[in-house]
Amino acid sequence: MREKPYLAYSDVLKAKFGHRVYKVTLDAGFTCPNRDATKGVGGCTFCDETGSSSRAQNKKDTITAQIQKNVEIMRRRFKAEKFVAYFQSYTNTYSKIERLKRLYDEAMAAHPDIIGMSISTRPDCVNEEKLDLIAQYNHPGGYLCVEYGMQTIHDHTLELINRCETHADFVHAFNLTRERNIPMCVHVILGLPGETHADMMATAMRLSEMLPEGVKIHLLCAMKHTPLEQQYLRGEWEPLAQEAYVQLVCDFIEHLDPSIAIHRITGNGHRDGLVAPRWLLKKQEVLMQVEQEFLKRGTRQGATLEATTLSTSKGI
Numbered sequence: 001m002r003e004k005p006y007l008a009y010s011d012v013l014k015a016k017f018g019h020r021v022y023k024v025t026l027d028a029g030f031t032c033p034n035r036d037a038t039k040g041v042g043g044c045t046f047c048d049e050t051g052s053s054s055r056a057q058n059k060k061d062t063i064t065a066q067i068q069k070n071v072e073i074m075r076r077r078f079k080a081e082k083f084v085a086y087f088q089s090y091t092n093t094y095s096k097i098e099r100l101k102r103l104y105d106e107a108m109a110a111h112p113d114i115i116g117m118s119i120s121t122r123p124d125c126v127n128e129e130k131l132d133l134i135a136q137y138n139h140p141g142g143y144l145c146v147e148y149g150m151q152t153i154h155d156h157t158l159e160l161i162n163r164c165e166t167h168a169d170f171v172h173a174f175n176l177t178r179e180r181n182i183p184m185c186v187h188v189i190l191g192l193p194g195e196t197h198a199d200m201m202a203t204a205m206r207l208s209e210m211l212p213e214g215v216k217i218h219l220l221c222a223m224k225h226t227p228l229e230q231q232y233l234r235g236e237w238e239p240l241a242q243e244a245y246v247q248l249v250c251d252f253i254e255h256l257d258p259s260i261a262i263h264r265i266t267g268n269g270h271r272d273g274l275v276a277p278r279w280l281l282k283k284q285e286v287l288m289q290v291e292q293e294f295l296k297r298g299t300r301q302g303a304t305l306e307a308t309t310l311s312t313s314k315g316i
């Protein structure tokens with residue numbers, strides 16, 4: 001099989017654990033400071049009522065019930081053996097420390113094949129106390145990851161999408177997390193309103209300096225009942241075309257340091273809720289086109305950085 005032109009996270013996990021590891025998505029009933037008026041109301045313009053989740057869970061079920069039900073489904077469907085509890089919906093550190101500990105403990109004890117946790121959150125919703133708690137779940141041979149929704153390094157874009165936080169918030173959270181040796185995955189969105197190609201490449205290059213352990217690349221898409229859907233219907237925002245996204249994602253990956261594992265390169269639009277672009281549902285096709293584009297270019301992850309270093313060292 002041909003080697004992937006980028007460091008795929010699934011391969012990293014397979015090498016570490018000896019088999020594929022599957023994520024069990026959870027809805028722990030959190031909300032978000034960008035929805036409850038603590039920081040803002042209405043949420044980020046692209047976020048729907050599920051809090052950017054995969055909709056796989058029912059938050060009325062306990063964490064234990066969600067895990068046990070889905071572990072069995074994934075066992076049958078994929079012959080999966082090991083699982084990560086993925087606190088995905090809304091802001092999964094946005095609560096009192098006692099409740100966070102209770103939920104995280106419950107997840108870790110819910111099933112013998114849970115090997116660790118992934119906790120998705122906003123950078124402005126962690127502090128030293130919460131990260132100290134999370135660091136306690138970091139064991140050799142286990143799995144731990146904090147996923148930060150950074151989206152972009154540009155504050156003017158964060159304002160346009162009503163993020164109600166700044167890049168400085170992300171840098172602060174990143175540093176606190178790194179000090180505690182907690183692995184991180186940073187979410188970015190391509191095609192954000194007002195962003196130029198250079199803006200997006202600047203985000204990739206900044207990540208290459210900061211070196212998070214992983215990156216998830218999303219395409220901005222309009223979901224039902226979101227402000228972005230309204231902007232799309234009024235003709236104020238247009239999604240990227242499939243071919244343009246393929247080019248862009250290859251450019252972005254070429255600007256990413258090769259040590260950063262790529263968790264995902266296509267968005268996560270849900271069939272029923274996705275308004276535009278509908279081509280986002282052709283996930284396998286997009287993945288294949290990205291590989292073909294790299295093959296055509298003869299490049300891979302970090303190629304632009306290597307070329308820049310080479311030309312700088314040659315004084316070009």
Ligand code: SF4
Binds near residue numbers: 032035043052091149
């Ligand atoms: S911070 Fe996350 S959960 Fe909150 S509104 Fe934005 S995308 Fe949705």
